[in-house]
Amino acid sequence: MNRLLLFLSAALSVAFAESGLPVGKFQQLDQTVPTPSPLRNASGAPGTAYWQNRADYDINVELDDVKRTISAEATVTYHNASPDALTYLWVQLDQNYLSHNADSRAVPNTKRGVDLTKFSYSALDRLVAYEEYDGEMKISKLTDAKGEALPHSIVKTMLRLDLPEPLAAGANFVFKIAWSYPINDCERINARTGYEFFKEDGNCIYTIAQWFPRMAAYTDYAGWINKQFLGTGEFTLEFGNYKVSLTVPDDHLVAATGALQNADTVLTETQRERLKKAQGETKKPMFIVTPEEAKAAEKGKPKGKKTWIFQADNVRDFAFASSRKFIWDAMAVEGATYPPTPERKGGIADRMYRPPVMAMSLYPKEGMPLWDKYSTHAIAHTIQVYSKYTFAYPYPVAWSVNGPVGGMEYPMICFNGPRPEKDGTYPERTKYALIGVVIHEVGHNYFPMIVNSDERQWTWMDEGLNSFVEYLTEEEWENDWNHRRNERGMVDYMRLTDRVPVMTNSESIADLGPNAYGQPTAALNILREHILGREAFDHAFKTYARRWMFKRPTPSDFFRTMEDASGVDLDWFWRGWFYSVDHVDVSIDEVRWMQLDTRDPAIEKPKKKKEKDELPQTLTKERNYTLPKRVDLFPELKDFYDNFDEATVLPSEKKKFESLLKELKEEEIDPKLLQTKHNFYVIEMSNVGGLVMPVLLKIDYTDGTSEELKLPAEIWRFNTERASKLLFTKKELKAVTFDPRQELVDTDVENNFWPRRPVKSKFQLFKDEKAPNPMRELTKPEKKDDEKKAAPKK
């Protein structure tokens, strides 16, 4: 036994000495992520000293349907909860990115548009449109609460407000601002906001966002987030309460962030009654304004104006839509109330009246028959599924509005573009485009509208997480839904050698789609299905969402929370998927087959002889066999050895075996162990792509059965380039496959198979499918000839 121990320790020390290979992949992330602090603690939760600033708005705004302009004034109350005294405040004027001298004008954001270097008619029209339109937000007044003018400086999309005296920690500052600007024609000037003009009836749909001067965020990790808005990276904002009085033509319908305060004034009695009824309707959307009423309204002219008053608490932004063309439908979301019903039952809280959360859609007749069928249902579905994975929806309403904007999210309201063709038909993909975009945009209420991550610095924290939950939501809508564009082509993308890590700052990432949406979504799916498992993952994810609702998390808060709440060390996972440019490519290099030697010469010697005899003979030997031999001619040349059977057990060998058995008995090892009939297979793998992953294997046996095996990623712990697995089975192995269901984004499928088998290219598969089917041709003769024979003679 001592010899055994010695052998074992020798073996181990050899193993350690050999692992000079990098184990850095499993190294803890501590040196890479920011140090925990009283603001953001080591478990990934907001610390005792966590702070965030706040901005409340009281806005009066008028939308002029004739001039197509916005004019407004606001009283802004800024709360400085930080420990720092601030000498200036930054205010975002994002609308200025459409002004004449904007940075983005030199090369308009062509992600959604057409290239201006090729002169087609549409390009010419856009060029003219850009020349004529100046979307600059004209500030007509900027004063303190008493009306004294405040010194300020405008740098394109950012306004710096110089405070008369430093704003102390914990203090408030109130200022008043008035502004106006012309609204852009979305068809010609593409943006996340604007109007759509319908030539047929002469009316507009207005979907308005980024329309007011918004406080920039002042953060603990980067100070003021005051980079210019160039149209791609989105927004970083503070929470606050909004009261907005919106004046529009009196025949317009308005949807906005928040709850309508003066329904008695702006809605008709019929509309109010229908809304009340809709509150009890959870199965089918109800019209609050019917298609017929909307068609009639389209032809009308306003007699005056109406002011709609909205109140929104704890939101980070405010958007609205207005038009006389709108059809309005509504449905109550089953299982969602405002305020949210607490999870634990009992007590006074239970007896409180909680009206349901309302899912509502606004769309012109051009949106039918698609919008009336799917939009409101998609909103309700999103709220129900997202709430299951995170927290109860904490707002009273969720709107989906059809207008010129393809898809964009704001608290409680989103703008979505897909519409049927003019003839009322639509291809299947438009249906999925609508449902998918509604799910995605309503989902954004959760990430980043409530879990308020910084979209500028880390786009993946909202887009990646939202895409991931969107995926789960679509899976629960119907079977076999194929997902959004952004996750496609991941395998091809990860095969590239010139990528940047996901954790690179968003503004400098060229491949934003794959980096912000695709890779994080793929990573989270793998984390959920194959590393943590659904239960542990869902609990950790929910913990993260609840810890950071209405707060501002950073990536390390997410990484730490997921580990803290799941109990699994995931530093290797974050490092691999978020901080490196490794990819997944595991190769099954070799499978070695061994069988145990029983050590009993009575068994082994005949076995060895049999194996030797079964070896194929050389041709030479075979031919020489029939030649006459001298020992047959002269038998006296034969001796003991000629008749000796190699399989005979010698007494010394028998004695050796008996003493081994004795030794085993003394050590209390059962000698029967030596007789085991199992096969030993050693599966040798190498990690070609570098990205450390759990190893999913499928083993096929010669008896026709197969089994799936899962080895945790820790198998790569001591050597991140090679690993092996010992398989101990009575059956005989036929084949081994890595990632049999192709779920792990492996970039080279051919080295996943052992024994190797070639994988046909897509082209070859396509050609194979097109090959003529001789059986079909021969068994079904030409029908024409039969018919000719059967036809009666005339």
Place this chain on the structure above:
Amino acid sequence: MPSLLQRLPLLLTLAFSTLLHAHSLHQSTAEAEYNPTTQKLEVSLTVFINDLELALMRQSERLISIDKTPAAEFDAHIQAYLAKTFVVTDADGKTMKPEWVGRELGSLKNDDPTVTLFFAIPLPEGLVGTSLLHSVLCDLFQDQTNLLLLRNTQKVEFKFVRGDSAKQLFSPK
């Protein structure tokens, strides 16, 4: 036949309805393998149907839809487009004309389905020294990325973007 200017707003509106939300991924993937028996480079190119239709509409300046346009006409438009945007030149610099094989739709239960285009380029001299200009959809989107996996003795993944769309596939040693 309405004049182009009259059709313009219709074209623009259509362009709208096919465009999705901000951050849309503009990427295509492709596989290419040289078949020594037929002496052709066999290519499969997967693009988003929405993007392809938009490109064909701009090219022909008329309405084109994969569901409504007759198949032969649609294929003809694709081939004309590929002739300009997927150009293989042999070692001597001669442009080789691709042969159309067919196309296959991806799953339609999808908000942004794809279509895979199959075609083969005759290269009697083999792959050595050939170059590829791959600028499919780059005329539509500034950020279009075209990935291509060349399967050979090794696998090489190429990335073509606007401004870097011509590469040598297999350099002579």
